[in-house]
Amino acid sequence: MASSHGTPPVFNNKVIAWIDYRLPIFSYIEKEYHTFPTPRNFNYFWNFGAIATVMLVLMIATGVVLATNYTPNVLMAFDSVERIDRDVPSGWLMRDLHMNGASFFFIAVYVHIFRGMYYGSYKQPRELLWILGVVIFLLMMATAFMGYVLPWGQMSFWGATVITSLFSAIPVVGDSIVTWLWGGFSIGNPTLNRFYALHYLLPFIIVAVVALHVVALHVHGSNNPTGIDPKGPQDTVPFHPYYTMKDGFGVVIFLIVYSAVVFFAPDMLGDAANYIPADPLVTPTHIVPEWYFLPFYAILRAVPDKLGGVIAMFGAIAVLFVLPWLDTSRVRSSTFRPIYKWFMLLLVVDVVVLGFCGANPPAGFWIPLSQVATLYYFVHFLILLPVLGKIERPLPLPPSIADSVLKKKAG
């Protein structure tokens, strides 16, 4: 699709034409972000790629200025964060934007992932596009985890201790790996220093992978709610102004919700214990990771075996890498999959339930609940997805995107 559209643009401005003849950046922008033929039937779920991009840029911008005032030393880190809040001009704003920005970046990406799964955006020929997305997700998790350590509060310290200790479950070399990760015999100054260095580095690697993600996207173009390929110009609109304006609107709405939290409840998503400076001798009564890790944390704790829990947790992410091959259905969009659609929504409920399990102490009914929810998570991917694709009878697909739009209008 993308390779077959349009003639090379002609630039009237002489300077632009001069540059473009030598380095075709303007042709590229014109082709990929202006005339780029995009399915005309996106719903608002398709905004979340743009929203996630805006959040990534915002996180890097606020992160860079925060780094100019932060001190990665166990004796000074906590106070230097407080100094940013109290004394540095606009420092509190940068920090509130950054710490809540992580949460809202994850919200955007989780919705984006849900959209990809519901509409089968990972299916042929977009498997690599999907895998690059999972890589971005992994890099985000690593970045967020290390960023949470930097304020050096009690949750920073103990969260880091618990998560890095996961690696000690690896047979034979586990303990050596943990010592290597820590740069010592416990979480300490060397750990804080390396986490800071990596926390600064990884976002730029994310930017690079996002660039690949976008390049891969533009090879075959976007999927759409019907899951059928555009068949001609009547099925598409130019990216600009149609989707630039629609994305812009979606971004502003998202920013309103984000601002409400940043300015009126900046500590809502955080943990009070992280305002207690890290103390290696006192463990908080209840260690919880940030909310966006809770489903995975619940899976970790659901398995009553150290190595088993770690394998289950990493398996929960690993399974996403092979998702394109687990799904055997020939239809992309769940809209036309009467049975799978409900299992897909059940998966969302399941992940939310896992989140609650992760937030609560592993006691009472939370234990069996988290085990059932973990079981469903894997059953969904490893059994339902391959089997349903074979036995489910999809609804009839519309003949074209334009046709489905017209039908909707009439109905």
Add this chain to the structure above:
Amino acid sequence: MRRLIVSGAIALAALVAGAGAVAIAAGTEAHPPHRHWHFQGPFGTYDRAAAQRGYQVYAEVCSACHSLSLLAYRNLIEIGLTENQVKGLIKDITVPDLNDDGQPIDRPARLSDRFRKPFPNELAAAAANNGKAPPDLSVIVKAREGGADYIYALLTGYVPFDKLTPAQIKELNVVKDDNYNTYFPGHRIAMAPPLSDDKVTYVDGTKSTLDQQASDVTEFLAWASEPWMENRKRTGVRVILFLLALAGLMYAVKRQVWANKH
């Protein structure tokens, strides 16, 4: 299609609710009753007079054991005092420093100095307090579940030994010298009841009850935890109004652009 968007929206709402639920991590202790605070809500501000009285309570009572190390004396100007008033408040306070020959000395405090700590270091603080260092109070309101409500409840939540029921005494293994507090996790708290009626004599003439002192010092500590709160809320109102206007325009533009495609 529309049904799908609705179900998607429900799923999204569930996700956000799940996120919010983390903040409400369940505890087993008595929940501090909610009080009305001058600083709560999207337009709430600090009650300057209460915060000034609260500073007096901190300075005369709490500061004997608790540091407030993230605050500087100059910050007191923000609770409505003039520079000269603050200088008057700190004229008898000395802070440790080194002289030109590197010897430790005590010199008069300046506005730019951080609050004087009652103990030279954490070990000394623990040694002087039966092995448990009194926590720094700079961010105490943010560092405790329940925030200001908890601090106030803790300060007013002591129950004298002779008022405890035999069941409570048995269950918690309390002895006569223990301090029993309804709201402290585990109930047995190292800190003896710090406040009592007429413990301080307020310079503004306010009647000095235990409740008044607890409420004032909580207001002061809430301010100390987040002195920029009023600025944050003010900025927030402007940002959201701006974004609402932009959203309205963006929506109109989007409709215009899509008009011939629907």
Add this chain to the structure above:
Amino acid sequence: MASSSVPADGHGDPTRRDFLMVATGALGAVGAAAVAWPFINNLNPAADTLALASIEVSVTPIEVGQAITVKWRGKPVFIRHRTEKDIKEAEAVPMSELPDPQTDNSRVTDSAKKVRPEWLIMIGVCTHLGCVPLGNKPGQDKGPYGGWYCPCHGSAYDTSGRIRKGPAPLNLVIPEYLFVSDSLVRIG
């Protein structure tokens, strides 16, 4: 995505569409500028740094003929309690002999225009390449003019802190200061 069969009004009107675009673009630009400011402002000196921008020094302990060094904004400040002889020498120098002509009087006037010839307050940084001149502590080489002497490249300053010999182009800089009382001076 509302799917109305009745077109919303103003669809084909280019002026309205242009106006909307321009208004949205303008508002967006205002927003972008407003967002840029906190990022730029973030790098300005913080409140704790500004709190140290002015310091108060008690001059009572400084005896006649003695000098002290205090740190101000990260730089040394010399406060010298000058003797009668220092003052007379400084006042007697003809302007023609000075590479950077300044009267002694103008160098001992505080920001309230009060002249105190006995107190000379200067930033102790050589105007040549930023070394700290000698001569402020007892026993140090005061140089040929009885003031200060920079060990780096041999600049010599007189008892008014004015450059007399050597590569330094300007006199030692006088910071803004004010005697709050006879015994207390605020620098900055």
